[in-house]
Structures are given as structure tokens and as C-alpha cells.
Amino acid sequence: MHQNKKIIDVDLKRWATEKKINKSSITLLMTFLRQSPDFRTIFYYRTRGAIAHLLNIYCRKQTNFTIDIRTKIGGGILTGHPYCTILNANSIGENFYVNHLVTVGEVNGKRPTIGNNVSIYTGAIVIGDITIGDNCQIGAGAVVVKDVPNNAVVVGNPAKIVKLDGIKVNKSNTKKNV
Structure with a gap:
């Protein structure tokens, strides 16, 4: 539980920063458990x-936001209205952001690996035995079935790929399907 507490503290700090709330960790925990079904799902x-089963009797988790129990997720996960969102990856790094209608899932039993500081926006699909590098953004509606490099x-x-290492990819340096 000690390691989980550290990761939950990182989650709380990220949520508090995003929501611009400056309170103690216990107050933040109680606030987000009471007011945010998506945070409850993560918790x-x-x-x-x-503890989770007992709390779920009184404060239901968000049933349309699914995290596969085999998925390892680093601290600092943040959601933006994760309605109909499925996270089924080998691992997801720190400071992950996910929006609604996102599917991260398996193909033939193979699941994605997602790096640190990755954001996946509305309606994106990330599936199969692929790696999403660190500091990546997956745009709304993207269908990703191949590896994505860092940045x-x-x-x-x-x-x-439309941007790599902060530089726009254009016709002269051909876009690569991922």
C-alpha cells in the first residue's frame, strides 16, 4: 500500500493543479472521491x-471508464471526461492524460506500451503490440497501429506524424504513417 499511496499522492497533485485547488492531500482525496467519478475509478x-470494494458501495466508480487490472499506470494520470474510455495496455507512464471515447486495447492478446507525458485526445484508438514514446500527443480520432517515436x-x-521534436512535418519531409 505504501507504493500506492505515493502514486495516489502524485495523482492528487496533478488533479489539484489542473483544477486549481490548494488543499491538504486528505482534503483533496475526500473532495475528488466525493465529486469525481473518474477520479474514483482511478483510486x-x-x-x-x-477498501475499494467497500468504498464503491457508497461512492460508485464511473462504470463507463474501464482500466484493465493488468495495466500498470505511473503517477499523475489525469482524465478529461473519460466517458466510454478503455485503458488496456501493458503499461502507461507518468503524467498521462486521456480524454473521452478513447480505446487503448489489445489485438490478438498484444497490448500497447505508452511512455511518460503522453496525451490521448477524444476518439483516438491505440491498439496492438506497439510503443508510444515519451512526450507524444495522439490527436482526436487518430487510429494508431504502429510505433510512435518520442516527441x-x-x-x-x-x-x-505531423510534428516531431517540435518541428512540423510537411510535404518536403514526407509524413510517415504510424
């Missing part, structure tokens, strides 16, 4: 066990 995922912005179906 119950982190605590898995008797990339990808959009479209099929997903294409």
Missing part, C-alpha cells in the same frame, strides 16, 4: 481490494 484501480504528434486515420 479504486490503485487500491484494488477490500511526436500524430493525427488521422491512419495516424500520421
Whole structure:
């Protein structure tokens, strides 16, 4: 539980920063558990066990936001209205942001690995035995079925890199499908 407490503290700090709330950790925890079903889902995922099951009787988690129990998620996860969102990855790094209608999932039993500081926006699909590098942004509606390098912005179906290492990818340096 000690390691989980550290990760939950990182989650709380990220949520507090995003929501511009300056309170103690315990006050933040009580506030987010009471007012935010998506935070409850993350908290119950982190605590898995008797405490989570007991709390879920009184404060229901968000049932349309699913985190597979095999998925390892670093601290600092933040959600933006994760309605109909599924997270089923090998691992997801620190400071992950996910929006609604996102699917991170498996193909033939193989699941994605997602790096640190990754944001996945509305309606994106990230599936299969692929790696999303650190500091990446997956645009709304993107369908990603191949590896994405560090520091990339990808959009479209099929997903294409439109920015790499802060530099726009244009016609002269051909876009690569990912």
C-alpha cells in the first residue's frame, strides 16, 4: 500500500493543479472521491481490494471508464471526461492524460506500451503490440497501429506524424504513417 499511496499522492497533485485547488492531500482525496467519478475509478484501480470494494458501495466508480487490472499506470494520470474510455495496455507512464471515447486495447492478446507525458485526445484508438514514446500527443480520432517515436504528434486515420521534436512535418519531409 505504501507504493500506492505515493502514486495516489502524485495523482492528487496533478488533479489539484489542473483544477486549481490548494488543499491538504486528505482534503483533496475526500473532495475528488466525493465529486469525481473518474477520479474514483482511478483510486479504486490503485487500491484494488477490500477498501475499494467497500468504498464503491457508497461512492460508485464511473462504470463507463474501464482500466484493465493488468495495466500498470505511473503517477499523475489525469482524465478529461473519460466517458466510454478503455485503458488496456501493458503499461502507461507518468503524467498521462486521456480524454473521452478513447480505446487503448489489445489485438490478438498484444497490448500497447505508452511512455511518460503522453496525451490521448477524444476518439483516438491505440491498439496492438506497439510503443508510444515519451512526450507524444495522439490527436482526436487518430487510429494508431504502429510505433510512435518520442516527441511526436500524430493525427488521422491512419495516424500520421505531423510534428516531431517540435518541428512540423510537411510535404518536403514526407509524413510517415504510424
